[in-house]
Amino acid sequence: MSALVVTGLSKSFGGLHVTRGVNLNIAPGERRLIIGPNGAGKTTLFNLITGELTPDGGTIELSGVDVTHSPSRHRAHLGMARTYQIITLFGQDTIIHNVRLALLGLSPKRWNPLIDLRRQAALTEQGHEALARVGLGHIADRPLAQTSYGERRRVEIAMALAQQPKVLLLDEPFAGLSIDERRDVHKCLMAIPRDVTIVMIEHNMDVALEFAERITLLHFGEVIVEGNRAEVVDDPRTREVYLGH
């Protein structure tokens, strides 16, 4: 059974067709890279898959379950997690609180108005474990405002991993990072176990090509090339619309 199947997905904003009949079939454990020029509809595709946007047509299946009409929160409970192109964290809190919120989102305790969140040892322990996976365990109690951009990227990844996803969608995880920070994030991503399927949008081809097993090229909302690394890189259409000659 595929981890994620997208069939004939389409979306328009007025007269602008941003997603045109997109089909994806992503195997469990696969590392899939979505590439395309700016405005190709990559982030819109992610927003459709995660339920932040409602598609005009087509279907989305997550581990065999049709989630096309499910709200985002249900998809999170079914094993879908994501990071954002623009870092979306809780800036007034500590790193560990951010991760605790991620853990709490899938716990029935999130509705409890009576217990003290900071005294939930199990949640805090799981939060530290998630942060240790991205190399931030030693600064868990640091306010987010006192962290670097690269560390915040890793907090985003830790939050997504804390949700124990089956399918993880990463929207440009290397955007805006220095060489050292890129190396740190790359290390985190390579360490994610194979039971997590990863779909990644990325423009930085050096790190992205190393990571990806299959690549999908989007152009004007359509899939124009799909295949393994060599097939996509060698395809003249990829060179024409994305890589350049």
Next chain:
Amino acid sequence: MTARLAVFIIAIMALVTLPQWMHGVYYVNVASQILFYAVFALGLNVLAGYAGLVSLGHAGLFGISAYATGYMLNLGYSHSVAIATALSIGMVSMAIYAVLSLRATGIGFIMITLALGEIVWGLAYRWISITGGDNGINLHGRPEPFGIALTSPNAFYYAALIVFLIALAVMTVFVRSPLGAALMGTRDQPRRMTALGYHVWLIRFFACMLSGLLTSIAGILFVYYNQFISPQALDLTASAEVLLMVISGGAGTLLGPIVGSTLVVVVKSVVSGYIERWNFLLGAIFVAIVILMPEGLVPGTVRLWRAAFARRRPGPVVEATEKAS
């Protein structure tokens, strides 16, 4: 014992002994007003401070409970029935408010709550058979919980103090709870919260209900204190006033609404006896707060205190050496 705990104990002792050291019935009554307005402000703070949803129609909810209490008592029902009915009507009204206003956030939420508040004010003013119109509703008598008559200013003060302390305890537990953290998360990053598996609308609805409960309780205390309710108590000015209590004290803090309600009630009830243009003074104080402490009096004072403390504390020698080099 931490400094915070020591201050808390001193504050509780001061509140409990207030009728003994505060000379004059008038000032005990002012303290009672501060307490029930603090409960009202704590209720609005759930939305304006912790949920990021600014309501300009809360005086309408406050008034609904006050009117319901007065109406039921005038029909001849007991205090307990009147209070239970007022709380129920207040909560149902809040649920209706929430369902209608949670369709939007930001300016949209403000405008819907403003419109709902004005509708309630209009009903209070024009539905004369129920509300008495401009003449309002008069009450006779206060409840006697456990046989203790609340007719004297001191007795009413202690009743208001107990209710206030319970409301403060409820809020303290709530903001530290997972649901409180989730509510603040929906204020800061609603999109992210949805992606994390939270039901943002339902969390906000729950916040509305908690806010409505505290607001209804404050409305009941208000009508028992004044023995009278009229449309003036639920007009737009009343909604704006309690919002100013929250904002001036510090939205999204536990102490802020209490400090804000103290400020407003003291200026309205005490300072107005000495300064004819007290409205001008109150406006000037708000302008000063917005300029000097835009985050509110409580967080602003904490910030200045920390800055002053940090300036006095000598930095580590290593750091100074590094800076010098």
